[in-house]
Amino acid sequence: APAAPAPAALPEPPATPAHSWPEEVAPLAPAELEELADLIWPAGPVVAGDVERWHAEGFAFREEVPFGLRQQAGGPCGLLAVVQAELLRALLFGATADEQGSLPLPAAEQILADETVPPGDVAAAAPSGETAPAADALATLLGVSDETRRTALAEAMLIILARAAASPSGGPLTLVLPPATTPSEGAMLLPPRALSPSPNGLTARRFEPAGSLAAARLALREAVAPGGALTGAGGVLCLLVSLALSRGLAAARGDMDVGSDGCLTAAFGHCTQELVNLALSGVASSNVFDGEVELSPGMCLRGVLGQTQVGYLTQLEALRYCEVGTYLKAPISPLWLVGSSSHFSIVFGTDSAPVTASPLEVAHCTARRAFAAACEGDGGTDGGDGGLIQADKLAVALRALGAPTDIHAKGDALNALRAQLELPGTGVILWDDFWRAALELQGLALPPQKDGGGGAVPMLVDAAEVETDEQMAMRLQAEFDNEVPPPSPAAIVEAAAIVEAAAVLQKAENGSASSIPV
Numbered sequence: 001a002p003a004a005p006a007p008a009a010l011p012e013p014p015a016t017p018a019h020s021w022p023e024e025v026a027p028l029a030p031a032e033l034e035e036l037a038d039l040i041w042p043a044g045p046v047v048a049g050d051v052e053r054w055h056a057e058g059f060a061f062r063e064e065v066p067f068g069l070r071q072q073a074g075g076p077c078g079l080l081a082v083v084q085a086e087l088l089r090a091l092l093f094g095a096t097a098d099e100q101g102s103l104p105l106p107a108a109e110q111i112l113a114d115e116t117v118p119p120g121d122v123a124a125a126a127p128s129g130e131t132a133p134a135a136d137a138l139a140t141l142l143g144v145s146d147e148t149r150r151t152a153l154a155e156a157m158l159i160i161l162a163r164a165a166a167s168p169s170g171g172p173l174t175l176v177l178p179p180a181t182t183p184s185e186g187a188m189l190l191p192p193r194a195l196s197p198s199p200n201g202l203t204a205r206r207f208e209p210a211g212s213l214a215a216a217r218l219a220l221r222e223a224v225a226p227g228g229a230l231t232g233a234g235g236v237l238c239l240l241v242s243l244a245l246s247r248g249l250a251a252a253r254g255d256m257d258v259g260s261d262g263c264l265t266a267a268f269g270h271c272t273q274e275l276v277n278l279a280l281s282g283v284a285s286s287n288v289f290d291g292e293v294e295l296s297p298g299m300c301l302r303g304v305l306g307q308t309q310v311g312y313l314t315q316l317e318a319l320r321y322c323e324v325g326t327y328l329k330a331p332i333s334p335l336w337l338v339g340s341s342s343h344f345s346i347v348f349g350t351d352s353a354p355v356t357a358s359p360l361e362v363a364h365c366t367a368r369r370a371f372a373a374a375c376e377g378d379g380g381t382d383g384g385d386g387g388l389i390q391a392d393k394l395a396v397a398l399r400a401l402g403a404p405t406d407i408h409a410k411g412d413a414l415n416a417l418r419a420q421l422e423l424p425g426t427g428v429i430l431w432d433d434f435w436r437a438a439l440e441l442q443g444l445a446l447p448p449q450k451d452g453g454g455g456a457v458p459m460l461v462d463a464a465e466v467e468t469d470e471q472m473a474m475r476l477q478a479e480f481d482n483e484v485p486p487p488s489p490a491a492i493v494e495a496a497a498i499v500e501a502a503a504v505l506q507k508a509e510n511g512s513a514s515s516i517p518v
Helices: 030-040 048-056 077-093 108-113 134-142 146-166 212-224 235-247 249-255 273-281 359-373 391-401 411-421 431-441 469-483 489-510
Strands: 173-177 203-207 292-296 299-302 311-314 335-339 344-348 388-390 428-430 448-450 456-458
Touching: 030 235, 030 249, 048 235, 077 134, 077 146, 077 235, 077 273, 077 335, 077 344, 146 173, 146 212, 146 235, 146 273, 173 212, 173 235, 203 212, 203 235, 235 249, 235 273, 249 273, 273 335, 359 391, 359 431, 388 391, 391 411, 391 428, 391 431, 411 431, 428 431
Parallel strands: 311 335
Antiparallel strands: 173 203, 292 299, 335 344, 388 428, 448 456
């Protein structure tokens, strides 16, 4: 029998660039450092310990979970969690900064079992349409080599920075590194203005568009190698500064709502929603709903403008403090950032099934966003969940839906459709009627299924028809009241005897033991 082929050798690590860092980087100017400090740290009094925790954090892997990043102290978990999610996306699905959002979701075990294929080339190596059992994928992740996980870590950082730089009005992709020399004791890389220490030698390299990803990839792989610049104290803070500069300081401030705190960290050093959104979507918006809501001229609430690669879920939605839009709830890849009251973590899947939507589901989300767009400017932020819009806003909804121009721009066609959809005598259009028209305009129809009586019922249940928590609680209470029979006379007598005996025992405890009846 022919001899089994020898296992292929791991690829050689990328060659170190011929240049040396001191020749390629330039220190950040004092004015830029002041702008960065104002953008990153909260205004007003700042607790030194909150800032010091950011300065102490670097990128390191956990020993017991080889693909997991380690966090030493509270504060940076929001940014670390996004890096962790993109790291997993690189390991499981071959994500790269070159083709964000266009790679297939191949079999996880084939991506990682053969480590001769570095992240970035795995999509071409694995056949599409196959998925691995979750246990197999997790076992492979637990066996990932140090070289592969560091390559994936560098790619995760590059994805986040490139996404911010590619956003509208984004700055050049920028990588900030700590000083080559060990800072003096107590020195800070980027102190808030409220604290007296001066910045300690942060340097930045800005990559030009031509060939920038390849050069930045080499620089990041060097920075996360064992003993690299981002693996020690200050590494996470340097990535935060890199992210802010890659987005552009003025652009980042412009992303935020008017009246927001206007910074990327908050009390106790926690990441703000603006920082989480910046890392997830490349834009530092202040909200998690889809699109933007115009409250009045010049007053706009900014949410997420498109489907993200990594999703976001939050405990605050369960507590009714906010509503996460479908762009974040249904991401392109099956990974979600999960926010609790005090921490961020990650949940992920190993195949695309959790995020694969049918054409009907896609049409439903599109119609919902279009319906919500027609509610903007009415002083509400319910996103159209009230179930109706003003009839004169139909053209707005149709434009957001992407309907043909001859429908929403021509008076006769628009008036005819408005007359068809408007609830007679009210001047409003109900969601159900708009949804049916939206399906028609998108060339779709609700597929019926037969119920017990032979009638057709829609397979897609509208969100407005889903039972709320309050409705469920009332229904269960009513069922309980109906199921529990009233107590019988004998049960009432027995309960009274128990109460009387308890009273006697209580009186006896206050008196002598000999008075207790037997």
